[in-house]
Amino acid sequence: MLCVFPHYAPSFGTFHHSFKLVGARAFYPPQGILVIAAFFAARGWAVRIVDENLRHLTETDLAWAQVVMVSGMHVQRDKILDITSRAHRHNLTAVLGGPSVSAAPHWYPQPDMLHIGELGDATVQLAERLEHDLHRPTTQETYPTKKRTALEDFPTPAYHLADTSAYLAGTVQASSGCPFKCEFCDIPELYGRKPRIKTPQQITTELDTMLAHGIRDAVYFVDDNFIANPHAAKRLLEHLVTWQRQHRYPVDFTCEATLNITQHPDLLALMRQARFTQLYVGIETPEEDALIVMDKRQNLRSPILQAIATINSYGIEVASGAILGLDTDTPDTYDRFCHFIDASNIPFLTINLLQALPHTPLWRRLEAEGRILAAPGPGDSNVDFLLPRDTVVNGWRHVIAHAYQPDRMFARYLHQIHNTHPHRLRVPLSSPRYRPAALSRGARITANVLWHCGIRAPYRTAFWRMATTALLRHRNPEGMLWAAVAGHHLITFTAEALEDRTEKTFYADTMPDWPSPRRGVS
Template structure:
């Protein structure tokens, strides 16, 4: 059976208000037939955020974080169905995997579009029904004309209709079908992600979701339109259950809250934190927590004290630019509620290392912007910053404004789809100067040294519990330390700079800090060196084709 190419013109929509929908009361669909479902998460192209240069130092690590969305879908499917999960960042799906399946489900982000469409092609070669869901297809269904079924929106009534359809049909549809969520499943009813289908040890970080949505409307961000302005929460009990499930699937060292804004609802965060503190104490503080939050968190000392006690050690803040006028222009006024450098110092005083997002190519940028960003990096002492060119995402105020101004550019030879007000090459060179300067080994290690002296000591003293001193943890630590000392201390081109940090740290017994700086710093330095040779993209969403998709 072949795909009807007219499906783009006349797709079939099935939603809660269609004739095929039952009432919207949440019930579990009981299937009549057995199905084999292959859930595939596509490979990311290399980027700053994949942390690929750290993996060789970490033994078995193959990918950055488990994909929460498709693991929740895998857990939501009927219990009697067989489900196989493959993260192609860890290993590729084989021909045998495709042949085994009745249905292939894929999820991903815009940056994974080529890989998502290739999985569809491979599945169709095997004659399988294909489904794509997740943030990319929900934002831009037109990106995926060849898929049999599109799941648009979050988990909800569309998911139940999709499951019912797959239960009743084994043949590929004559035209594309779209199941669109009209009623979201409350986060309080979300299943625990199917962690049993993966090995946490394959990942740089573990992750968990507490909330969805963000109350702010930054011009460049698609979160409010995809997930809403009013944050929705899981219960604290759900989060704790997920932490327990993750521990059963591997020896995680850190857990990242992937919420769009961990403190989007501060009352909810205040209710969650005592449960996290209790969980850490009961389990002997086996992990560090990290999260994303707005910079104005610095004005909530009670919340910060509880986060400190729960052992939050890293916080990503979308600072974007140190320039007040630029922040106002991109509707990020929440960063202006107190001086930025003061807010960073406050977060550091609670033991939290700040990671910052920085955007280059804003309409307010000038030829002096690069100098101001580099000076901000120096003054803030932030070791890690995600420095990206501005890229307009669909379903954002930025996209609509640039579209109206005729400033969207679709060219695979460009790093961004934005027609900047400054000359394109000048903006790219500003980015290159910022990222290569930020991650010059000496400059980077100076900032890490500041945090080792002024931030890390502000963390609580965690016990030498059985969970922290387990054989698995000791073996992991020795693997990391040995690889760092050998690969960086003996063979890297910045080994002299490394030893200036490593010798005092070894002498002081600060092994955990040494490992952290070694792993993170190595990726940042190597990535920046690639950027200087034009071998890496200037944006996570870069249009420029640097590598071919696996055939």
């Protein structure tokens, strides 16, 4: 079985321009593909994984395969269809699963078999079907999951089949589902509002496996909402604190959670002890009327700026999602958003135009109003905005240009270095981070940063202002490097976006062209 993960669309959040600085070739390992690979390997299949973010799928790969298994999100739709077509040219059965097909199976008439939903009874039925007959069916077959496999029964992802050392960070999933019902989000309908949980022992086993196969520096919890079940999150965090102490803090953790985490200071304290250094929060907009309309009232339980400062006080940087093109937006929204970015000192925001996803209340409302665009431009939103489209697009351009003007962005990173980083748990000198190999890699990253950001970059003057302040005033070389590595991507990607060379919404299902990864060898 050949498991293929399609090439991902570049975005503010993929950091692809930073790979050359840190020696990575892709962002995160494809968690879903790794789980499916582990499931079929446990049934006796020979399994290989191709992540097209690392290299192209080759004719040699396809000549080896008997079945091609693909998974992906809406933004990967074009690539999913291309992989399916290539599999068919080899007369191979193409099976598609994952979040995109689960939300919109009607978008995919081409694959031979569709797996709808999470790992469960349908996965077993699909495996039995393939083990009985590998030939392509005459008509498309669909396998919808009716009974999900409990997360505590999930296999350990097949990290041993992936080139884990090539990724910027590792990934782990501790839970699935979210109790909230934000209008634009498909998570509650796809994965449920009652969170399902892995055991802490499963997570620490996965972490051990990742370390053994080359994951270093950081691990990202891909949970829809890390605190969806606060009691389970606390149990897990207690185990993570112990695991970090036993292993001498080999990695930093990051996760996604709702802003109401500030109502759980016990969780924030444990996150600090476990070395969570970044928290991605869906702030979406600072405008209260917009949050009420999108049914994201959890962001209103405390003033947003106060909540951000609270999270920072535990040594955790806040990163944020941001949406423009909402029905409540006015021509003044864009300037107010810029003021919020400056006041919040959030250094990294993924700023997207509103996109209506299938299986969401937003899709159903806009469809009823006749406001879903059938053929938006590549990488563009599928929403017919209430404001004139030029006003929305130009407003988005204004916000991203403001957010990632180099001096302004580096000032927000310096704010974090001065106000957030001092609250972090200190890593002992016995940590693997200080082994000779790690220090050598750190020296290479430093050299790359100085060359690309300090000498070659058009923003080099702003870089040196940030770097000298971080090093001489704050004595924080790690913070300086992170600001440089992240900032290089954000500044470069913004320049491309302002030239219409990127998508305006990460969730678009049609994409502009982008540079390909290096080719595999046929």
